[in-house]
Amino acid sequence: MSNTHHPGYPDFVSTLVKDHPRDEAMHLAVGGEFEALGQLEKMLLIHLGLRPEDYLIDVGCGSGRLARPLSGYLTGPYLGIDVVPELIEYARGLVGRDDWRFELADGFRIPEKDGRADIVCFFSVFTHLLHEHSYLYLAEAKRVLKPHGRIVFSFLDFAVSSHWDVFQSAVDTVPELSQPLVMFLSKDAIHAWAGRLGLKVEIIQDGDVPHIPLSSPVAFSDGKVFEGKGKLGSRGQSVCVLRA
Numbered sequence: 001m002s003n004t005h006h007p008g009y010p011d012f013v014s015t016l017v018k019d020h021p022r023d024e025a026m027h028l029a030v031g032g033e034f035e036a037l038g039q040l041e042k043m044l045l046i047h048l049g050l051r052p053e054d055y056l057i058d059v060g061c062g063s064g065r066l067a068r069p070l071s072g073y074l075t076g077p078y079l080g081i082d083v084v085p086e087l088i089e090y091a092r093g094l095v096g097r098d099d100w101r102f103e104l105a106d107g108f109r110i111p112e113k114d115g116r117a118d119i120v121c122f123f124s125v126f127t128h129l130l131h132e133h134s135y136l137y138l139a140e141a142k143r144v145l146k147p148h149g150r151i152v153f154s155f156l157d158f159a160v161s162s163h164w165d166v167f168q169s170a171v172d173t174v175p176e177l178s179q180p181l182v183m184f185l186s187k188d189a190i191h192a193w194a195g196r197l198g199l200k201v202e203i204i205q206d207g208d209v210p211h212i213p214l215s216s217p218v219a220f221s222d223g224k225v226f227e228g229k230g231k232l233g234s235r236g237q238s239v240c241v242l243r244a
Helices: 010-020 022-028 034-047 085-093 131-144 160-173 189-199
Strands: 056-059 078-082 101-104 117-122 147-156 200-205 236-241
Touching: 010 022, 010 085, 010 101, 022 085, 056 131, 056 236, 078 085, 085 101, 117 131, 131 147, 131 189
Parallel strands: 056 078, 056 117, 078 101, 117 147
Antiparallel strands: 147 236, 200 236
16 A cells, blocks of 8 residues: 555654664554553454454554464464555564465555455554545455455544544644544444445444453553453544444
């Protein structure tokens, strides 16, 4: 995928690499809370039906936040794609799975044949894409899914009050142009896209409500601990599941 599709993100990563030790830069590049969010994403996918033998495609895999905890669970194929070469390289080395693929994204294509994947996930991806680009990616995800496979993505929603701070932060940094694009989705848009693509909306979960069953507590750097059930971060991105 060309950098023009992700305004500010490659430059943002380059700045982090210059200003921080490599591990810290790679963790900050995907929003911080690397360990906690990776565990939450993994447990969410398992809750949604990801089996050890399944094929998962992780679009926007970043520096391996999800891939790392999955490497001890997923015995089946994995494909992670991202637009930043430094993140791909780091993720590949971090996971150390020779049977897994990490590839640089090319346009809004997923480098896989039709009907191969059990789940395609987009964590914190549509939050940084124009709506047209998110729609193109959903069409690609449908193409590579097996019959009845699932698409899982997180998103920001103006209807969820805890997401407002993300929007306000983006407004405050507009003059600097130093942060990746921040985009919100509405439930109406999701239903409209799914209808056009022939996908069924299976779940839309508001992000401010803990909904991920946890097999163990998940701790954040600020001392907050999720037990029993968790959500995708302190503000909790909302989650949608679409079925082919």
